[in-house]
Amino acid sequence: MTAPPLLDIKNLTVEFATRRGAVQAVKSIDVSVAKGETVAIVGESGSGKSVTSYAVVRILDRAGRVAEGSISFSGMDLVTATERQMRDLRGREISMIFQNPRAALNPIRKVGKQIEDVLLEHVQATRATAREKAIEALTKVKIARPEERYDAYPFELSGGMCQRVVIALALACQPQLLIADEPTTGLDVTTQKAVMDLIVELTRERGMSTILITHDLGLAAAYCDKVVVMEKGKVVETASAADIFRNPQHPYTRKLMQATPRIGMSLADLLPDAPKGPPAQAAAPRPAPSPDAEPLMRVENLVKEYPRPETGAFFAKLMGKAEEPKSAFRAVDSISFTVAKGETLGLVGESGCGKSTTSMMITRLIDPSGGKIIFDGTDIGAIPAKQFAASAHRRRIQMVFQDPTDSLNPRFTAERAIADPIMRMGTISGRDALRARCEELARLVGLPVELIDRFPHQLSGGQKARVGIARAIALDPDLVILDEPTAALDVSVQAVVLNLLEELKGRLGMSYLFVSHDLNVVRLLCDRVIVMKTGAIVEQGTAEQVLGNPQAEYTKELLTAIPHPPL
Amino acid sequence: MLKMIGQRLMTTIPSVIGVIIVTFLLTRVLPGDTAAYFAGPAASPQAIIEIRSKLGLDQPLPVQFVSYVTALVKGDLGQSLTTGQPVTKDLAARLPASAELTLAGLILAMAVALPLGVLAAVRQGSWIDHLCRVVATAGVSLPVFFTGLLLVYVFYFILGWSPAPLGRLDVFASEPARITGLYLVDSLLAGDVTTFRAAFAQLILPALTLAIFSLAPITRMTRASMLAVLGADFVRTARASGLSNRKVIGTYAFRNAMLPVVTTLGMVFSFLLGANVLVEKVFAWPGVGSYAVEALIASDYAPIQGFVLTMAVMYVALNLMIDVLYGVIDPRVRLEG
Numbered sequence: 025m026t027a028p029p030l031l032d033i034k035n036l037t038v039e040f041a042t043r044r045g046a047v048q049a050v051k052s053i054d055v056s057v058a059k060g061e062t063v064a065i066v067g068e069s070g071s072g073k074s075v076t077s078y079a080v081v082r083i084l085d086r087a088g089r090v091a092e093g094s095i096s097f098s099g100m101d102l103v104t105a106t107e108r109q110m111r112d113l114r115g116r117e118i119s120m121i122f123q124n125p126r127a128a129l130n131p132i133r134k135v136g137k138q139i140e141d142v143l144l145e146h147v148q149a150t151r152a153t154a155r156e157k158a159i160e161a162l163t164k165v166k167i168a169r170p171e172e173r174y175d176a177y178p179f180e181l182s183g184g185m186c187q188r189v190v191i192a193l194a195l196a197c198q199p200q201l202l203i204a205d206e207p208t209t210g211l212d213v214t215t216q217k218a219v220m221d222l223i224v225e226l227t228r229e230r231g232m233s234t235i236l237i238t239h240d241l242g243l244a245a246a247y248c249d250k251v252v253v254m255e256k257g258k259v260v261e262t263a264s265a266a267d268i269f270r271n272p273q274h275p276y277t278r279k280l281m282q283a284t285p286r287i288g289m290s291l292a293d294l295l296p297d298a299p300k301g302p303p304a305q306a307a308a309p310r311p312a313p314s315p316d317a318e319p320l321m322r323v324e325n326l327v328k329e330y331p332r333p334e335t336g337a338f339f340a341k342l343m344g345k346a347e348e349p350k351s352a353f354r355a356v357d358s359i360s361f362t363v364a365k366g367e368t369l370g371l372v373g374e375s376g377c378g379k380s381t382t383s384m385m386i387t388r389l390i391d392p393s394g395g396k397i398i399f400d401g402t403d404i405g406a407i408p409a410k411q412f413a414a415s416a417h418r419r420r421i422q423m424v425f426q427d428p429t430d431s432l433n434p435r436f437t438a439e440r441a442i443a444d445p446i447m448r449m450g451t452i453s454g455r456d457a458l459r460a461r462c463e464e465l466a467r468l469v470g471l472p473v474e475l476i477d478r479f480p481h482q483l484s485g486g487q488k489a490r491v492g493i494a495r496a497i498a499l500d501p502d503l504v505i506l507d508e509p510t511a512a513l514d515v516s517v518q519a520v521v522l523n524l525l526e527e528l529k530g531r532l533g534m535s536y537l538f539v540s541h542d543l544n545v546v547r548l549l550c551d552r553v554i555v556m557k558t559g560a561i562v563e564q565g566t567a568e569q570v571l572g573n574p575q576a577e578y579t580k581e582l583l584t585a586i587p588h589p590p591l
Numbered sequence: 592m593l594k595m596i597g598q599r600l601m602t603t604i605p606s607v608i609g610v611i612i613v614t615f616l617l618t619r620v621l622p623g624d625t626a627a628y629f630a631g632p633a634a635s636p637q638a639i640i641e642i643r644s645k646l647g648l649d650q651p652l653p654v655q656f657v658s659y660v661t662a663l664v665k666g667d668l669g670q671s672l673t674t675g676q677p678v679t680k681d682l683a684a685r686l687p688a689s690a691e692l693t694l695a696g697l698i699l700a701m702a703v704a705l706p707l708g709v710l711a712a713v714r715q716g717s718w719i720d721h722l723c724r725v726v727a728t729a730g731v732s733l734p735v736f737f738t739g740l741l742l743v744y745v746f747y748f749i750l751g752w753s754p755a756p757l758g759r760l761d762v763f764a765s766e767p768a769r770i771t772g773l774y775l776v777d778s779l780l781a782g783d784v785t786t787f788r789a790a791f792a793q794l795i796l797p798a799l800t801l802a803i804f805s806l807a808p809i810t811r812m813t814r815a816s817m818l819a820v821l822g823a824d825f826v827r828t829a830r831a832s833g834l835s836n837r838k839v840i841g842t843y844a845f846r847n848a849m850l851p852v853v854t855t856l857g858m859v860f861s862f863l864l865g866a867n868v869l870v871e872k873v874f875a876w877p878g879v880g881s882y883a884v885e886a887l888i889a890s891d892y893a894p895i896q897g898f899v900l901t902m903a904v905m906y907v908a909l910n911l912m913i914d915v916l917y918g919v920i921d922p923r924v925r926l927e928g
Contacts, residue, residue: 111835122824122831127825129825193832194832
């Protein structure tokens, strides 16, 4: 163990110039990565984990600068290196993979050309051999039919495929260090597993070192040797992956671990031992909904079809040779299920399985192509989506959206956002009564009342999520559709929001339809679960049955793909 | 690609038909009586009626429209009463003058605006960025006739560097043999350097006037679009892979940033066609703009209809070109074609 580390960050401080003076995003941290080692940097948003990696490759944006400390890579100081030296290093010795792979690729350049650019820049290929080498790089990341993919544009590839291209790009020049910044965020669990396995396989094969930046402790535990935990720009704990999960030392690490949903725990277990601030009381054990009672909603043979895009239809019609009409694409293929009163039904599946389409039909934002949605005795599927807003049922079905920021009007204060549905459909009128109701709702969702005059950009992610929930429950709905309500939140915030949802359900007697791809969260919150794949239901039953003892192959596949912290 | 162009052409048919109807109606509701104007102030009512019936203006509107369209199908735009020539011939003679002026102005503007915008974005907050802002603001806030007169005053009257602003060539030079109708191109094709110089000297001031006017939108759009692209994830990837600055900015950022700029260019070209009218007046440029204005004053229907129709067809062609260009730059557009 006397060999010097490949990358040694000492006492690193990174500052950003802002209008309110310099802000330290990273405060004198020490991180070292040995040759062939895989290190995870874990932390919640704003912890400075990405900034650290950008400082290493020196691609901080113009406002940021290294204020103090040293970064040495194979004995070379990266802080004082010239831009020219850095450019040689980037891509050849140190490579990066980013989150959101589709955006990380040039949208209007063939992916093969993009790999060639890197090869040519670092003189790893000549113009004559570039194409061949690029195809070789694509083959290494196990892309099927690499010769064809060479000519593909990023928009023609799936998210997982794009991430493979990004990996091929990063590894094309055989670097010694790979920095992966949230490489699988936004990808489905099975794709995540495939991508992570690929990264680990390729880096092991070549004896490369890897830094994995992630917010997901499970991922860090499953794939890394060493874990560095960061909080607010500081490293709070560094330990081997096995140790840190068995015996976390720092309170923040413990808090993070606790907030990560795992098997065999209840919702309340997610919260820190001494809950601070508003509600967050543990939910009472839920009474099982009685099976004989008439369900709140019954969905029968629901179908949504989209016509396939026709090519040259206008011309063809004009020339009198209409093409054979192609069969429509079935996004949702005849599914049936029920939601009982007071029940939480989980709807899980990977992207493109039709779960969002289903939730949009039930919310009556789009019209189904067939089937019935019987809500409290009325077939609301028969009411056209355009007229549903005027229907009396609109009030009773509300929605909480995925992105708490994007789903709030940036020019509305929190109060105005919460009041919006009341002003449109509620019975309360008069400014004072409205204000009182908004304050009541804010208290109900644990949003400090003094914050309700703020605009969305003045609120934190968790506070915005609370505003979204307050808006959804403002009209005392019977059914709330939760579309991945915590996907954009940090785990500790997610823990609080999930508990809040559970508590509200008990108190207000609502039913939830919880749409998610996160099976651990579904396990905690839902009574029953439906698993969807390519528009059809592959399995349904109670949460324990489906997730504890899955019958369908697909469910098993989903469950094994989740990385688990060793606990 | 050809199929896309074909489809696009089809969709333009209704708009061309619309333009034909609207221009026809508009010219009829304009105040002023063509017959009275041409009969002269001393004409008797009898003479005016005679002229009116000779021109077919006493017919009901639908009949007039049918005869207009019938002639149009044969490529006949009617006869100008002011010049006494067929409108097609007049337009054919004057269109190249306008085209040469507009294109020269646009190319000049692009040559300055694109590099300026890119540099302003790359060195955000530097002196180049401020220069870019000043140039753009000044250019757009000066009306073209004012810039035109100012340039004439400085470069012709005070400095004496440029020739008198009297048309496309000075009186002593002879027109080059007509091939494209653009003097600069024709004189070069004929190998006639003297004429090229003379034409260039005449062209530079009016083209500059138009360029100053169109600088602002192109520069601002290039800058904004470059800034957005430079902040994009794929530029970060390109940087993190160690690509050279030239490659990152030239190949990765600039081509992506061009998409909105191309759209702006199309719009600017349309503005310029309109701004032409004033510039042509100031520089006594024998283009279609001044021709149309004169016809309008005289309530001379045929040239106005011909002018508007020509412009409409040019817009359509221009938009088609931009769509095709879009497809060349962006593969995602090609797919939808």
